[in-house]
Amino acid sequence: MLQVENLTKHYPARGRGLFTRDPRRVRAVDGVSFEVKAGEVVAVVGESGCGKSTLGRLAIRLLEPTSGSIRLGGTDITSLKGEALREIRLTAQIVFQDPFGSLNPRMTVGASIAYPLRVNRLFGRADGAAIARRVDELLERVGLNAAHARRLPHELSGGQRQRVGIARAIAVNPKLLVLDEPVAALDLSAQARVLNLFKELQREMGMAYLFITHDLSVAEYMADRILVMYAGKLVETGGRLALFQAPRHPYTQALFSAAMLRSGRASEETILEGDPPSPIDPLPGCRFNTRCPHAGEVCRAAEPAMSALDDGHGAACHLLTGKLRRSG
Amino acid sequence: MAVTPEIAPVERPVWRPWALMTRHKSIAAGSAIVLLVVLMALLAPVLSPYDPNEVHPLDRLKPIGSPGYLLGADQQGRDMLTRLMWGARSSLAIAVLPLSISAIIGLALGAIAGYLGRLSETLIMRGMDVVFGLPPILLAIAVSATLGPGLVNLMLSLTIVLIPPMTRVTYQVVVGLKEQAFVEAARAAGASSFQIIFSQILPNSLAPTIAYAASLAGAMVVFGAGISFIGLGIQPPDPDWGRMINDGREVLDLKPHVSTLPGLAIFVLAAGFNFLGDGVRDLLDPRMRQ
Known part of the structure; x- marks a missing residue:
């Protein structure tokens, strides 16, 4: 249904002025690849500011990608313009976060x-x-x-x-719906009813969802597969069960520990220190190295590639490539 | 599940002019004054005792209250009441027409510059900045002097003066609207830029632009009278309030009524438009609604 390859969106760090040229770029989305199959529900989770909403808008070309490619229903839509671009609106639609605006x-x-x-x-x-x-x-x-x-x-x-x-x-x-935090602005009872409506519609109409949320319980309820984003990068992807039962990336482990603690699937919560790195010209190496409990020399030098684990599960961490030993 | 949430009965806004008047006193006061002047202007041919340019050399400078001249006569013995009634026509035209025309042009230019951005924004807004840089009085005088005197040319020069502020007000509203999620939603629905400007942008930028135009009507009465006063607007012998103030200038210390009466008329009409404009602004500004 939707194939995204190496998708990147950079913004100028500051507005472009007549006399100012700031070469720095905000890397909102940086080299993200994933696929949504027909009728599949894929959740994108991550902290606010990690680029997940940008990713959703890029996927259906509400934003212009800086580089990479997007295929929707077998057609390359990366650089469509005008009338041709408006035609993809019949295939892919979006529900926004703010029901007021x-x-x-x-x-x-x-x-x-x-x-x-x-x-x-x-x-x-x-x-x-x-x-x-x-x-x-x-x-x-x-x-x-x-x-x-x-x-x-x-x-x-x-x-x-x-x-x-x-x-x-x-x-x-439409065949694909991008849901950009569609229940985040609603109270809990309305959330539950709207989520059930999404489930019903998906069952009846066979739509695929790209479900963007910061709420892991929402992702767990809705998703077939989950993409975890951190600072513009995909750090882990996998089936819902695999991710909740055996997260492999230290960021995913920390992110999910709170949710798992609540449901008794973990004994202690990992609290992350610090903030995500600035998305403006980030340092080399793994984006997560500043907050990672296992970070070593290699993490500050080289960016980890996505390593394939079993059954569509993948994570981008040096621990999995054998270049780094788990500490403690 | 298909829960059907109950629909609470909602009071729909009904067009009730009378309730509007009693609740918004400034609209009531403003429309009463403006309506009076409009009636005076429309009925001038019927109501006025004389022809506006009819001279009576023997009745020169008759004071207020003289028999046959309720509000006196000017240096040429023309009836002041008659000339005030006829002069209301040009004052009203000057207040309303340039504002309406410049508001339409400003809405179009502001919406294009604000929504499309890029080159259209640079061309339109920087062009407006250039016009904005000139003092409006000077610009109006320059345009009137170039085109020649007369009511039509005066209105044309006022329209040119008004286009930049109208464009800028619309532009600012549109730039704010463009970021709204419902505009992105229209884009996601597959609408073209043209369709979005007409269905989403213009309906939502109309109210602030109209409110701004309404607030300027009073100032336009004064502004237009000023241009006529210095001789670049309405030409003698046609009656015009600004022109009439000028006529009475030479006899101001002896017979002040010749200048004072048209001055008072300008003041009252400008105040009426200001009340109305303030009321319209309050009414159209969603923040002022209860």
Whole structure:
């Protein structure tokens, strides 16, 4: 469905001025490769600022990649422009984190949901009745009802607004949905209901999800596979069970220890000291070496490559290549 | 699961002009004054006792309250009340037309510069900076002097003066809107830049631009009168308030009513527009809504 190779997104460290040239770059996403198969739910987890939202937007070309390649449904979409770029919106859609900001305050709920149908001319030129029927159907599909179509966003609750965002995203029957922290802004009970809605929709429509979240319990509930990101890099990928039961990268181990402690699968929590490194021109070596309990000389000198473990499980750490011995 | 959350009954905003007036007193006061002046201007041919340019050499400088001249007469014996009524026409045109035209142009330019960015932004906004660098009075005088005097050319020069601030206000609103998630959502839905500007950007930048334009109407009355006062706007003998103040200048110490009455008229109309403009701004600014 989606194949991403060596994807990189660099931003200028400072805004480009008329007289200033700052050659430094923020490496938001740095050489990330992964695949999402049809109908698969892949979660991207990591701390805030690790580049996971940027990755999601790059994957469906809401942002321009600096380098790398993206294939969607077998087509290379890395450098599509204009009309051709807009055509991929029928295949890949996105649900945003902020259910307040992602709806136009002056458009009714019905108009917001009809918007992708209209701009893509999915129903003849002026077939208002057919569009209205489709909107009602979509509203009911996401647990709202036809009466909501005439409401304005500010008349709805956060959970209802997020359902509108979901209805808008599935309106064109996409094959891939990027979910960018879709429940992070909701209270717990709304979170659970919206997550169940995602599960239902996925079962019925067979969509693939790229589910971006910082919440490991959400990832555990939703994902078939998990990608762990740290400072713009992928540090570990694998099936949900493999990652939760036997995480191999020290960062993943630390990240998951809290969640596992809660569910009694670990005896103590690893607390990481310090902050992630600055994404502006990072030091050579492993990005995690400043906080890693096992870091040695090799970690400051060379960047570890992703080593394949069993069954699609992989991690990028020198401990796994034999260049570093576990300390303590 | 398909839970259907209950829909709370929501009070929909209903267009009730009377409630609007009583709740927003400045709108009520402003529209009363402006409406009065508009009626005066429209009904001038019916209501005014004389022709505005009709001279009565024997009745020169009649004081206020003279028989036949309710508000007196000027140096040529023209009826002041008649000239004030006819003069309201140009003052209203000057207040409303340049603002409306420049608001439309400013919305278009600001939306293009703000949303498309890049070259269009550099060209439009730096161009506006150049015009902005000139004092507006000087610019209006220069344009009027180049084009020649007259109501149409005066309005044209005011429009040119107003385009940069209108563009800048819209531009700033649009730059803020562009970062909003719903604009990214429209892009994700597959909309083109053109479609996004029309469906997402313009509807949301209309209110701040209109509010800004409304707040300037009072200043435009004064500004336009000033240009006519120095002789670059409405030409004699046509009645205009700014022109009339100039006419009374020579007799200001002896017969102050010739200049004072049009001055008062300018003041009242400008105040009326300001009340209305403030009210409109409060109404359109979501932060001021209860």
